[in-house]
Amino acid sequence: MSxxxxxxxxxxxxxxxxxxxxxxxxxxxxxxxxxxxxxNFVSELGVQAADLGLLAGGYFLGFSLTQLPLGRxxxxxxxxxxxxxxxxxxVVGCLAFAAADxxxxxxxxxxxxxxxxxxxxxxxxxGYRRWFDPGFQLRANAWMLMTGSLGMLASTLPVQWLLPIWxxxxxxxxLGVLVALAMLLxxxxxxxxxxxxxxxxxxxxxxxYRAIWxxxxxxxxxPLGFFTYGGMVAIQxxxxxxxxxxxAGWSPASAAGGLFLINLAMLGAFxxxxxxxxxxxxxxxxxxxxxxxxxxxxxVLLGVLVLVGPGLGAAxxxxxxxxxxxxxxxSLAQPAVGMAYPSHLAGRALSxxxxxxxxxxxxxxxxxxxxxxxxxxxxxxxxxxxxxxxGIYALVALLSWLHFVRSTRHNRDx
Numbered sequence: 001m002s003x004x005x006x007x008x009x010x011x012x013x014x015x016x017x018x019x020x021x022x023x024x025x026x027x028x029x030x031x032x033x034x035x036x037x038x039x040n041f042v043s044e045l046g047v048q049a050a051d052l053g054l055l056a057g058g059y060f061l062g063f064s065l066t067q068l069p070l071g072r073x074x075x076x077x078x079x080x081x082x083x084x085x086x087x088x089x090x091v092v093g094c095l096a097f098a099a100a101d102x103x104x105x106x107x108x109x110x111x112x113x114x115x116x117x118x119x120x121x122x123x124x125x126x127g128y129r130r131w132f133d134p135g136f137q138l139r140a141n142a143w144m145l146m147t148g149s150l151g152m153l154a155s156t157l158p159v160q161w162l163l164p165i166w167x168x169x170x171x172x173x174x175l176g177v178l179v180a181l182a183m184l185l186x187x188x189x190x191x192x193x194x195x196x197x198x199x200x201x202x203x204x205x206x207x208x209y210r211a212i213w214x215x216x217x218x219x220x221x222x223p224l225g226f227f228t229y230g231g232m233v234a235i236q237x238x239x240x241x242x243x244x245x246x247x248a249g250w251s252p253a254s255a256a257g258g259l260f261l262i263n264l265a266m267l268g269a270f271x272x273x274x275x276x277x278x279x280x281x282x283x284x285x286x287x288x289x290x291x292x293x294x295x296x297x298x299x300v301l302l303g304v305l306v307l308v309g310p311g312l313g314a315a316x317x318x319x320x321x322x323x324x325x326x327x328x329x330x331s332l333a334q335p336a337v338g339m340a341y342p343s344h345l346a347g348r349a350l351s352x353x354x355x356x357x358x359x360x361x362x363x364x365x366x367x368x369x370x371x372x373x374x375x376x377x378x379x380x381x382x383x384x385x386x387x388x389x390x391g392i393y394a395l396v397a398l399l400s401w402l403h404f405v406r407s408t409r410h411n412r413d414x
Contacts, residue, residue, distance in 0.1 A: 063358045064358045229333065239365070299398050
């Protein structure tokens, strides 16, 4: 049995949540800002679709490289010490991005940002696993994701408005300063990680990931996290912008407004999940059940997007927003994984699954770009090439959900 969680007072809970939420807000803003800035990178650097996907995916590559050691460090040293060390790398990455004068320099800085911001969700979720009861963990996870959506929201119209005034390089200097501020608040206000009395299971824990890999539930969720949820984030943080400009025919300013709508819808969705999930759990609506029942709506909306394409016109952003909102059903997989393991394994379980998600984001972001370029080489018009690429993704995402449904039914029947 795991040690009893350490309860925080309501006031302390709010303060701790705010400190972590600020860091996660900034990480989401930096993650998603490439969608808004993509026209600038194309005009200044002449990058192709595959290069743009690689630049955006560099963040997720750096993010993915740290997840396995991150889980061990979180379980051993606790969230505050680990996230402060990581955020210092993010400050360097932001300043390097602002100073870069080549595509290679931008890519390297982007990878550093991914490394430095890779603890911004896993660190608080590891702490919440010990500090909060299960119902509130679902709420806290949803509201952390809501904070991330707020960061993505800030990466759209606000960035578009500031771009002519500041330029994108000073923006990244300011982001580095704000990340340093988040580090200071966490250092001052987040509780220290106290070692709890060891249980028999903890005494046998060698710090490896064997207990994580041996759980079949982890593998049932892996394709869903990699392709379905990871792919949605890839679209939200990069390909929604080019889709609006190159398929729907929107101007860059209008596309920024469309991205604002998408991220506003995601913010509202995660806020509602935070309100509803504790009550749904009490009524028997588990994360598994919600993912099985709710996820098909996302595939219907993605099918409309692919098949109608340019014909959606002004409705393109609305369909993209509804598609992303429907995919929030799969966001429940992350806290479900954390609660499937004892608290002393929470950091490793959450980080391992986060690795799955962010590896999926990287692969899908780059893969869609490669498929778009392939479609163009095959003689397709730009809009058709995007439909071709998104259609391939839709098929793979559907298969990943069917794998999860099959695995869930098999377990229920056995």
